[in-house]
Amino acid sequence: MKRARSSGADAAEAFAIAWTTKSAYIEDDVPKVADDRQEAGLGLRVARGKRVAFTSTTLASASDLRPVIAMAIEALRRVPEDPDFAGFPAESARGEVAGAWDAETAAADIADVIEAATTFTGGVRDRKGASVPKAIFRMQDYAIRVSNSNAVDATHRGTLVFCATTAKVGSKDKVGEGILKALHTSLGALDYAAMGARVAQRAAENLAAKPFKGKMEATAVLDPMDLGEMILQTVGAAANGKNVHRKRSAWIGKMGQEVASVGVTIRDKPRLPRGLASCVIDDEGSATKDRTIVQAGILKGYLSDHYHARLLGVASGNGFRRAVATVEGAYARPAETETSNLVVEPGTRSLEKLIAEVDRGVYIEKFAAPEVNEYSGSFAQEVRNATLIKDGELREHVKFALLSGNFYEGLKKVVGIGRDLVPTHAFLSQPGCAYVPAMAFDGFELVGQT
Amino acid sequence: MTDLLTSAVRELEKRGASFGDVRLEDRSTFLVRIVNEQIQTMNQVRRRGWGVRAFVDGAWGYASGTSNSASAVREAARKATAIARTNAEAGVPKSRLRKMPSRTKSVEPPLRIDPRDVSVEEKIAAAMEVCRAQRMDRISSTTAATMHADVRFELANTWGAHLSWREVRARLFAVPVAAEGDRHESVTKFVDGTGGWEIVKDVDGGAFGREVAAEAVEMLSAAKPPSGLMTAVVDPGVAGLLAHEVMGHSSEGDEIVKARSFLTGQVGKRVGSSLVTMYDDGTYAGAHGTIPFDAEGTPSHKTAIIERGVYRGYLHSLETSGVMKARPTGNGRAQDFSRRVWVRMTNTYFAPGKAPKDELIEETKSGVLTKNWVMGMEDPVGGGFQAVTQSGFLIEDGEIGPRLRGMTLTGKALEILKSVDMLSKEFALDGGTCGKGDEDYVPVSAGGPYMRCKVIVGGG
Numbered sequence: 001m002k003r004a005r006s007s008g009a010d011a012a013e014a015f016a017i018a019w020t021t022k023s024a025y026i027e028d029d030v031p032k033v034a035d036d037r038q039e040a041g042l043g044l045r046v047a048r049g050k051r052v053a054f055t056s057t058t059l060a061s062a063s064d065l066r067p068v069i070a071m072a073i074e075a076l077r078r079v080p081e082d083p084d085f086a087g088f089p090a091e092s093a094r095g096e097v098a099g100a101w102d103a104e105t106a107a108a109d110i111a112d113v114i115e116a117a118t119t120f121t122g123g124v125r126d127r128k129g130a131s132v133p134k135a136i137f138r139m140q141d142y143a144i145r146v147s148n149s150n151a152v153d154a155t156h157r158g159t160l161v162f163c164a165t166t167a168k169v170g171s172k173d174k175v176g177e178g179i180l181k182a183l184h185t186s187l188g189a190l191d192y193a194a195m196g197a198r199v200a201q202r203a204a205e206n207l208a209a210k211p212f213k214g215k216m217e218a219t220a221v222l223d224p225m226d227l228g229e230m231i232l233q234t235v236g237a238a239a240n241g242k243n244v245h246r247k248r249s250a251w252i253g254k255m256g257q258e259v260a261s262v263g264v265t266i267r268d269k270p271r272l273p274r275g276l277a278s279c280v281i282d283d284e285g286s287a288t289k290d291r292t293i294v295q296a297g298i299l300k301g302y303l304s305d306h307y308h309a310r311l312l313g314v315a316s317g318n319g320f321r322r323a324v325a326t327v328e329g330a331y332a333r334p335a336e337t338e339t340s341n342l343v344v345e346p347g348t349r350s351l352e353k354l355i356a357e358v359d360r361g362v363y364i365e366k367f368a369a370p371e372v373n374e375y376s377g378s379f380a381q382e383v384r385n386a387t388l389i390k391d392g393e394l395r396e397h398v399k400f401a402l403l404s405g406n407f408y409e410g411l412k413k414v415v416g417i418g419r420d421l422v423p424t425h426a427f428l429s430q431p432g433c434a435y436v437p438a439m440a441f442d443g444f445e446l447v448g449q450t
Numbered sequence: 451m452t453d454l455l456t457s458a459v460r461e462l463e464k465r466g467a468s469f470g471d472v473r474l475e476d477r478s479t480f481l482v483r484i485v486n487e488q489i490q491t492m493n494q495v496r497r498r499g500w501g502v503r504a505f506v507d508g509a510w511g512y513a514s515g516t517s518n519s520a521s522a523v524r525e526a527a528r529k530a531t532a533i534a535r536t537n538a539e540a541g542v543p544k545s546r547l548r549k550m551p552s553r554t555k556s557v558e559p560p561l562r563i564d565p566r567d568v569s570v571e572e573k574i575a576a577a578m579e580v581c582r583a584q585r586m587d588r589i590s591s592t593t594a595a596t597m598h599a600d601v602r603f604e605l606a607n608t609w610g611a612h613l614s615w616r617e618v619r620a621r622l623f624a625v626p627v628a629a630e631g632d633r634h635e636s637v638t639k640f641v642d643g644t645g646g647w648e649i650v651k652d653v654d655g656g657a658f659g660r661e662v663a664a665e666a667v668e669m670l671s672a673a674k675p676p677s678g679l680m681t682a683v684v685d686p687g688v689a690g691l692l693a694h695e696v697m698g699h700s701s702e703g704d705e706i707v708k709a710r711s712f713l714t715g716q717v718g719k720r721v722g723s724s725l726v727t728m729y730d731d732g733t734y735a736g737a738h739g740t741i742p743f744d745a746e747g748t749p750s751h752k753t754a755i756i757e758r759g760v761y762r763g764y765l766h767s768l769e770t771s772g773v774m775k776a777r778p779t780g781n782g783r784a785q786d787f788s789r790r791v792w793v794r795m796t797n798t799y800f801a802p803g804k805a806p807k808d809e810l811i812e813e814t815k816s817g818v819l820t821k822n823w824v825m826g827m828e829d830p831v832g833g834g835f836q837a838v839t840q841s842g843f844l845i846e847d848g849e850i851g852p853r854l855r856g857m858t859l860t861g862k863a864l865e866i867l868k869s870v871d872m873l874s875k876e877f878a879l880d881g882g883t884c885g886k887g888d889e890d891y892v893p894v895s896a897g898g899p900y901m902r903c904k905v906i907v908g909g910g
Contacts, residue, residue, distance in 0.1 A: 024537075025790065028708050031540045034533045035512035037788045039499065057496040060516040071494050078570040079492055110533055114540060133710040134887075164888050168710065168831065175710070177831040181888070206832075215677065246485050247590040248627050250634050325888070328788070332479075332495040368836040369827035373856060375627055375634035380858030380908040382827070382836040400834060402858055402908035404677070447677045447908040 001044075001147050003065060007073045009046035011149040013088045015283060015321065016042050016059065017331050019142035022110045024117040026135040026165075029125065031114050041331030043321065045088070046072045050081035054334045089306045089316065090150040093287035096157070099274030102186040105159040106141040113137050116163075116192050123196020124167045130200040133177070135165035139187055142327045146285035154281040161187050162325045162425075167199040169207050176207025178385065179366055181225060183324060183423050183433075185274050202365060202385050205397045209386070212401035212448030219361030219415060220403060221354055221389070221440045228424030228434035229370040230379070232342060234407045235266055236432055237374035239293045241304030241312050242337040250375055250408055251299055259299045261414040263347070266294040268303055268318065269435075270340035276324035276423055277340040277433040284319035284335045291315070293342075297412075305337040320431035329429050338431040346437045347417035354416045354440050356392040362446050363387045363394060364403060377408030383446075398448070405444035416440030455606035457520040458502055461527035463608055467504040467534065469547050469768075471607035472523065473745060474500045475787040480565070482574050483595040484581045489574065490593075501787040504530040508545035509537035514788040548771035548778055550748060552610030557742040559618050561646030565598040568647045576650050580624050583659025588667050590629035594659065596650050597621050605747045615742045619893060620649040621881070624659055628666040635669035635855075637662050637840055639822070642881040643895075644740045668853055669841055675857035675909030676844070681817030682859060682905045683810045683845065684837075686878035690896030691826035691837040693728050694798045694884065696863035697721075698896070699828035701730070701755050701763070702781070702793040703770030712833035712864075713761065721761045722867030725803060728756040728898075730765055732780050732796035738881025739796040739894035746782040746791060753779045755798075759867075767793045785890045792886045800898030803873025807900045810872045812848040818857065818907055819843045819850060823880070835863045835905075857909035866903050874900035 004012040018040035025033040040059040045052065046069075053075035057068040117137040124130050143157040163182045170176050180199035184190050222230075237243055238251035238259075251259060260266075270288035272278050282288055284306050292300045304312055305319030319335035355363055366385040373379065380402045388395045418437035426432035455472050462470030479495040500523060501514040511533030513526035573596050580594035598620040606612045623640035639662040643649050684692070697713075705711040713721070732741050732750025741750050746768050754762045764774070767782030770793055783794035811819065822840040829835070837859045844851035879897035 021788075027704070028543070030543065031509070031537045033510040033512060033790050034537050035514070035788075035790065036529055036533060037512075037514045039514075039516055039788065041497070053492060055494045055496075058498050058516045060498070060518050068496065071496075075492065075494065075570060079489060079574070082488060084488070111536060114536065118540065133705075133708045136887075136889075166710075172709065172715070175712075175831050177710075246490075247629070248485075248593075248636075252629075332497065333493060334491060336491075368829060368834070369825065371825050371838055373636070373824075375636045376855070378855055378909065380838070380856075382834060382858070382860045384829075384832075384834075399832070400860070400862065400906075402677075402860055402906065404858065404908040445677070445908075447906070 004046050004069050005149060007069055009048055011047040011088055013045040013148040015146050015331060017142060017144045019140050019327050021140050022113045023136060023138040024114045026117050026121055026132050029121050029132050031117055034110050034114060036110055043331040044068055044072050045334060046076055048076050050083060050085050051076050051079050052082055052085050053079055056332045084311055086310055088148040088150055089152055089284050089286040091287060092152040092154045092285045093280045095280045097271050097278035097280060099185055100278040101157045102159045105139055105187040108139055108187050113139055120192040120196045123193035124200045127200040130167050130169045130203060133166050133168050138162045140327055152285040154285045156279045156281055159185050165199050167203040169203045176203045178202025178206055183276055183425060206385055209397035209399040212398040214448055216446045219358045219440055219442055220444045221363040221438060223365040224422035224436045224438050225424050226367050226370040227439060228436040230372050230407055231436055232426045232432050232434050233372045233374050234377055236339045236342055239302050240337050241302040241308040241314060244302050245308050245311050254299050257299055258297050260294050260297040260411040262297045263417055264294055264297050264414050265345035267292050267343050268339050269343045272341045275341040282317050282319045283321040286316045288317045303337055305335055308337055323429040323431050324433040325425040326429060342434040344436045346419045346421055348419050351418055351438050354418050354438055355389055357416055358389045358392060361389040363389055372407045377406040379407055380404035401446055401448040403444055403446055410441045410443055413442040414439055415442050454520055454523050458523040458527045459606050459608055461524045462504055465528055465531035467506055467531050469505040469608055470503055471605060472500055472502045473787055474604040476602045479599045481597040482577050484577045485593045486591055487581050499787045502526045502530045504534045506531060506534035507538035509534050512790055545769055546772035547768045554612045557615040559616055561618060563647040565647045576655060579655035580659040583656040584626040584663035586663050588628050588630055589626050589663050591627040593625040595623050611747050613743055613747050618646060619644050620647060622650045622653055624662045626663040626666045628670050630670045633670055635666055637666040642738050643736045645736050672841055672853040672855045675854040675907055677908045679906050681814055683814060683819045683900055683902050685820050685900060686897045687823040687880045688820045688837050688839055689800055689898035689901045690880055691823050692835055693800050693898055694896035695826040695828045696835045697728060697755060698795045698798040700830040701765050703764045703766040703774060704793045705830045706764050707770055707773050711830040716761045717763055719761055720759050721864050722756055722759040723870045724759040725870055725873050726756055726759050726867050727801040729754055730795050730798045734797040737797040737879050737895045741796060744780045744782045745784040748778045748780040750780040765793055767791060783892045785892055789890055792890060794892050795894050797879060797895045799879060802875050802877040802899040804875050805872055807874040807876045810874055810900050810902050811845055811850060814845045815847060817845045819845055833863045835866060836860050855909055857907050859905045859907055861906045866905050869904040870901055872902040876900060
C-alpha cells in the first residue's frame with residue numbers, strides 16, 4: 001500500500017489472504033485422491049482523484065509486489081474518472097466472532113479429513129447395497145488482512161468445512177442416487193455417519209421414486225439447502241444495494257411495502273456465532289452489523305458496500321469477496337455488495353409438523369439445480385428427491401417433474417416456517433451464505449410427464 | 451521454470467511414485483465490466499502456481515503451491531507421494547494408467563490480435579460501445595463486459611514428457627435489464643472463443659447491444675410458457691445442453707468406471723434416432739473449449755460419442771483409459787494448478803442436419819421454439835435432462851407465435867433423443883464453463899443444430 005502511494009496513487013487499499021486447503025475425494029467407497037494446497041494472494045485497489053483501478057496477484061514472494069503495483073498505476077492512467085467514487089472506508093473494527101475460526105479444525109491434518117470421509121462412507125454402507133460413487137470433504141484455514149490509506153488495518157481469520165456427497169443404491173439396471181451437502185466452520189461438529197445415513201436414505205427414495213404424471217398446484221415444502229440457494233438468488237439480489245443503485249433489483253422502490261408473508265423476517269447477520277461468513281469486518285475493513293431486510297413481510301433495508309452506502313444513504317459493512325464454500329480466488333476480485341449470513345427467522349415447527357399441516361402437496365429435498373431468475377423471480381426446476389404429501393402424511397416418492405412458479409410471489413404465500421436453520425452457500429465462488437429453515441409455500445405448480 | 455519441473459519429477463521418482471507429473475500455470479486475466487455506462491469493475495489478475503501429482507498403488511496424492519523455489523516444489527512432490535501412500539493404505543482398489551509416449555513439444559495458439567497488444571482504452575471502449583447501444587425506452591439498466599484470459603502451461607512427467615503450451619480466450623457480453631411497473635426481465639448474450647482480441651473486435655458492438663436490449667424489452671410482454679409434454683424446436687444452445695449435460699457428462703469415463711452413468715454398458719446400442727450424431731472435439735478451431743493438450747499432457751482429440759443414433763463410447767483420462775483398456779482421448783482436465791484432474795468434456799455437440807431452420811418451424815403444428823439457454827444440470831445416474839432457457843416462442847400452425855418467458859425443458863434424455871425427427875443445417879456452438887458437481891470449472895462449449903424433439907416443458 002505504501003509503495004502504491006509512493007508510485008503515484010493518492011489512496012490505496014490492500015487485501016491480503018493466505019490459506020491452506022486439505023481435501024479428500026472418495027470414489028467408489030475409498031479415498032481416491034487427497035490434496036494439500038497452500039496459496040496466498042493480494043488484491044490492490046488504488047485511486048488518484050476520481051480514478052480507481054484494481055489489480056491482483058498470487059503472492060509467492062515480495063518480488064510479486066512490484067508488477068502488481070506497476071499494473072495498477074498504469075491502469076490508473078487509462079481508466080476514466082468515476083464521479084461517484086468518494087474514497088475508501090475510514091472506520092473499522094477489531095475482534096473475532098465466536099466460532100468463525102476453530103483451532104482444532106485449523107490444526108487438522110490430511111489424515112483427519114480422510115477419517116471424516118471414511119466415517120461418512122461407513123454411514124452410507126450401513127444401508128444394505130448402498131455405496132459412495134463420489135464425495136468431497138474439504139477443510140480450509142484462512143487469514144486476511146485489509147489495510148488502506150485511511151489508517152484502516154484490520155484482520156480476520158476463519159475455518160471452513162465443505163462436504164459435497166453422493167450415495168447410490170440399486171442394481172446395474174436401475175440406480176438411485178442421493179445428494180447431500182454440508183458446511184460448517186468446525187470439522188468436528190458434523191456427524192459424518194449420520195450424513196452418510198441420510199444421503200443413503202435419499203438414494204433409496206430416489207430409486208423407489210415413480211415418474212410424476214399430470215399437473216398439481218399444491219403446497220410445496222422445500223428443504224433448507226436448496227431453498228437457501230433460491231433465497232440468495234432472489235432476496236440476496238433484490239436487497240443488494242449495488243443492484244438497487246444500478247436499477248437491477250426487483251425490489252427497487254418497495255421500501256416499506258409488503259414483499260413477503262407476515263410471518264417472514266429476514267436479516268443479514270455477520271456476527272452470527274459459528275457463521276460461515278461471520279466476521280467483525282467486511283473485506284473492505286468496514287465494521288459489520290446485523291441488518292434487517294424484511295420484518296414481518298415488510299421490506300426494511302438494503303445491504304451495501306462502502307461505495308454504494310453513501311449513494312443510497314444506508315450503512316456499509318457488506319463489501320465482500322470471500323465465498324463460504326471456498327476462499328479460493330477471493331483476492332482476485334474487488335469487494336462488492338454481498339450478503340454475509342442471510343438468516344430467515346426460524347419458526348417453531350419441526351419438519352414433521354410442517355408436513356402434517358399440508359393437505360395436498362409435495363416435499364422437495366433436492367432439485368437438480370436451484371435456479372431462479374433474480375429479476376423476474378420465475379423458475380422451473382427439475383426435482384430429484386421429492387415426496388407427495390396427502391392429508392399431512394408423506395406418500396409416494398416422485399421424480400421426472402418440474403416445480404415451477406414465481407419465487408417473489410411465493411414469498412408472499414408462505415404458509416409455514418420450520419425451526420431448524422441449515423447453512424447453504426451461493427453459486428460457484430460467489431460470496432454469500434444463507435441460514436434457512438424448511439418453508440412451505442402455496443402457489444407453485446408441479447408438472448410431470450403427461 | 452524447467453529446472454523446477456525437473457527437480458519435482460526427480461523427487462517423485464526418488465520417492466517411489468509409479469507415475470507423477472508437475473504442471474505449472476501462469477494465468478493473466480483482464481476484465482472490464484461497465485454498468486449504466488460507468489466502469490463497475492476493471493480487474494487485472496495474475497495467478498501463478500504449480501500442482502504436483504503422485505500415483506502410488508492405485509491412489510493419488512496432490513500438492514500445490516505458488517512459491518518459486520525448487521525446494522518448495524520438491525517438498526510438494528514428497529508430500530504428494532506421502533498422501534498417495536496414506537490413501538492407498540486406506541484400501542484403494544488397484545488401478546492402472548495407460549502409458550503415453552513421451553514427447554517434447556511447445557504449442558503457441560494462432561492469434562490474429564494478441565490481447566497483450568491491445569490498449570486498456572480500446573478494451574474499455576469496446577465494452578462501452580455495447581453498453582451505450584443498450585440505451586432505449588424501458589431499459590432500466592445496461593451492462594457490458596469484455597474479458598480475456600491468457601494461460602501458459604508447462605508440464606513434465608515421470609514418463610519423460612515435457613510440454614509447454616498457451617491458451618488464450620476472449621469474451622464480450624451484454625446483460626440489459628428491462629422494467630415496466632413491477633415486472634423486470636433480463637437477457638444475456640455473449641460472444642467468445644479461443645483466440646485473440648479479434649473475437650471482440652469482429653463484433654459490431656452497436657448492433658450487438660441494440661439487439662440484446664430490444665430482446666429484453668420484448669420479454670416484458672412475453673407470455674407464460676405452456677406446460678407438459680410437447681413438440682419443441684430447440685435452438686443450438688439448448689441442443690448443446692442436451693449434448694453436454696446428459697450425454698456428455700454420462701460419457702465421462704470416471705462415471706463409467708464407477709458405474710454411476712446410465713450409459714454404462716451401452717456401447718453399440720441405439721440411444722437416439724438415426725439422425726443423431728454427437729462428438730466431443732477438443733481440436734475444434736476457435737471454440738471456447740479447444741485445448742492443445744489436456745491437464746495430463748495428452749493431445750486433444752475428436753471423439754465420436756453417438757453415430758447415427760448408436761452409442762459409440764466414452765471420454766478418457768490416463769487412468770480411465772488404463773482401467774477400461776481404451777485409448778486416452780485428451781479429456782483429463784483440471785480447473786487450475788491447485789485442483790484435481792477429472793474426466794471432462796471440451797467442445798460437445800450434435801452434428802448438423804440438412805434442412806433449413808425454417809422448415810422445422812413450418813412442419814410443426816404446435817409446440818415451442820426455445821431461444822438461448824441459462825443453465826443446465828447433469829444427471830449421469832438417472833439420465834434426466836434439465837435445461838433452463840432465457841425465452842422462446844410458441845409455434846402455432848407452422849408459424850412462430852408470441853414470445854414466451856424462460857422455460858425449463860426436462861425429461862429422459864434417451865426418450866428425447868429417440869424422438870428427434872428433424873435437424874437444421876444451421877449450427878452454432880456456445881461457450882461457457884462446466885463444473886463437475888458444484889466445482890472444478892473448465893472452459894467448454896456445447897452446441898448443435900436446431901433440433902425438433904418431444905420434451906416436457908414448464909415455466910414460471
